[in-house]
Amino acid sequence: MEKIKIAIVEDSKILQERFAEGFNIDKTFKVTGKYSNGESIINSLDKMNRYDLPDIILMDIEMPKKNGIATTAEIKEKYPDIDIMMLTVFEDDSKIFESIKAGASGYILKDEPFEVIIDSVKELYNGGAPISQSIARKVLALIGNKSEMEKSKFAESKNPVDPEFILSKRELELLDELVKGGSYTSIAKDLFLSPHTVKTHIKNIYKKLHIHTRAEAVRARLGKL
Amino acid sequence: MEKIKIAIVEDSKILQERFAEGFNIDKTFKVTGKYSNGESIINSLDKMNRYDLPDIILMDIEMPKKNGIATTAEIKEKYPDIDIMMLTVFEDDSKIFESIKAGASGYILKDEPFEVIIDSVKELYNGGAPISQSIARKVLALIGNKSEMEKSKFAESKNPVDPEFILSKRELELLDELVKGGSYTSIAKDLFLSPHTVKTHIKNIYKKLHIHTRAEAVRARLGKL
DNA sequence: TTATCAATACCCCACTCGGGGCATTTTTAA
DNA sequence: TTAAAAATGCCCCGAGTGGGGTATTGATAA
Known part of the structure; x- marks a missing residue:
């Protein structure tokens, strides 16, 4: 059966190679490209046949020449079928929220065991949304906080016929x-x-x-x- | 070391026993109570020493005498340190959203393998927020949809055809x-x-x-x- | 002074809307 | 389990809407 095509966007060459090696060992995957910044992955995608587009992109956030979030937003707009999983060290709420808004379907911390990362990519491919547990807790809190805002907006407006x-x-x-x-x-x-x-x-x-x-x-x- | 204390709230007696047996086999857990509806778990918690309160509650949603969501909201208000994980068959957005708003920190579908459920409870105990993958995808969409609303509010201020x-x-x-x-x-x-x-x-x-x-x-x- | 625009008014035609009513099936809540 | 609510669907009728067009008069801008 066809291998899952993965592109890796990561400014650290060492991590690039490590991820690529790890995925290539697993017969389920094929690493089709490695990029150091947002610009280069977008330029590359724009030149590809639809055929060769990756199924999944692993996206770092902190990169030169267009960060991972802006890159995610642009890629999701141009190639909505590509699933993007953020792979990062960041745990702050705004990065998480911005990533999801940009269209990321996964958010995994870099320090997870590689096996977890591999399983996460498989879950993503199967329609899931892998999220590191501590991040998931924050995501739920985001929803909970927003519903508090909704409540206060309702109280504010006092609109009896909403x-x-x-x-x-x-x-x-x-x-x-x-x-x-x-x-x-x-x-x-x-x-x-x-x-x-x-x-x-x-x-x-x-x-x-x-x-x-x-x-x-x-x-x-x-x-x- | 001390076992993780779990309470099970599930109106099906068969499932109650099954879960209880499954957790008791694992030396990590101690099932401290089994309840068939929301009212009975709340009454029981109200009578307990703080000492004996469970660490985690597995909560069905569809139950007589107070459904799982309303029960979750009340328990989180009274006992904020108890983590609650919904365990249900429902995948519709409103149940998910209501559960999270009520304060649930996990949302697992009942048809998951029992091992997954056990692992989920451990993740919950360790501060995570276990969510079945298909549910996680919906959760991200909930956040994404709310940001669409924000976008449209922004567009308001730039009305080109006033x-x-x-x-x-x-x-x-x-x-x-x-x-x-x-x-x-x-x-x-x-x-x-x-x-x-x-x-x-x-x-x-x-x-x-x-x-x-x-x-x-x-x-x-x-x-x- | 003249051209353009705004305001007002009229007609035709096809289609849509709003209010009335009723019925059955499915879902939800008690 | 049962009642209530929601969802779906159908019919009748009078009123209303939107698009087409045209005409006249007064105000405004060049």
Whole structure:
């Protein structure tokens, strides 16, 4: 079966070689390229056939000529099918958060045993999101903190008719389509429903929010009712 | 050395016994209690010496008499040092998100091999946040989605088609009526115009803003286009 | 002074919307 | 287990909307 193609982006030559050797020993992988900075990996990808693009990129964060986060963002935009796993010493929240925002699907600390790194790459390839345990704890805290922010925003706004709290998940979905300017017919197509179903949902939404027009629906969704 | 004290909250008696047996075999753990619902674990904790509180609770989500999420929230509030790991079949985003918000530090799917569950509990005890891989991918997406919202808020401030600078005074007046939900007929009455006049103004507004629907008109006026 | 723009008004046509109502199935919560 | 809620779907009817077009008058800018 075909080997998992990996590219390594790491400014330390020693680590580059070490990772490359480690992955090449394992018959599951093929290291297709080694790069020292963000610029060079992007230039290389831009010149490749789609065929030869790596499945996975191991990305350091601290590098010259475009750091790992900015590089991740650009690569994910251009080549969304490539999975990127950050491989770094950083544990601070902002680097973690910036990496995930940039589109990284894994975040592993460099000091993990190599076997763990290999297993992580396999998990990534299989659709998982390997994260070093201490990082995972921080990631959960990020979500927990953001929900605290959401709570405080709600308390602040004191918006008594915020659709978020009144409407069901499906209704919100439909409301968002309506806000974008969709007609019953076009919304039905987008969501694989009957136009009649869309219409009934919209009627229910209007009833729950005590409104009668699209304009009011849009304002309600945008918190301007 | 002292064993890791575990409590199991699971409404299926069969699974309760299975987990208890599995952990008791491993010399690292001591199962201190088995509960069938949220109420009973909370009542039990409330009666315990601090000494005997478990280090870790494995929490099912779907249970009678207080589900796992609400139970988690209450326990984390009362006993913040207890780590809670959700053990469930659910993979939908809302359950994951609610669990994390409630304070869970781990989220493992029940169909994982038992060895994985044991390793997960050890990682949890050591300060990690074990998450099944497919769940981890969703968790990262949750963070990614929230950053999309941040992006759109940023874009707000750079509105390139602000009606204030494109439309005439009269047109703005009419647009405001439209935003309020007025029909051609009602706007005409309010502004002492003919409905035909209102319609022509609206047509001109749509043309200037490059839009085609009321929803877009409202969003444009509210700076959300 | 003249051209352009804004404001006002009218008509045609096809399509969409909002409110009324009802029904069945699936999911969720108690 | 059961009731309630959510989701889906259908029909009728009157009112409303958006796009096409045209015309006249007053205000504004060059």
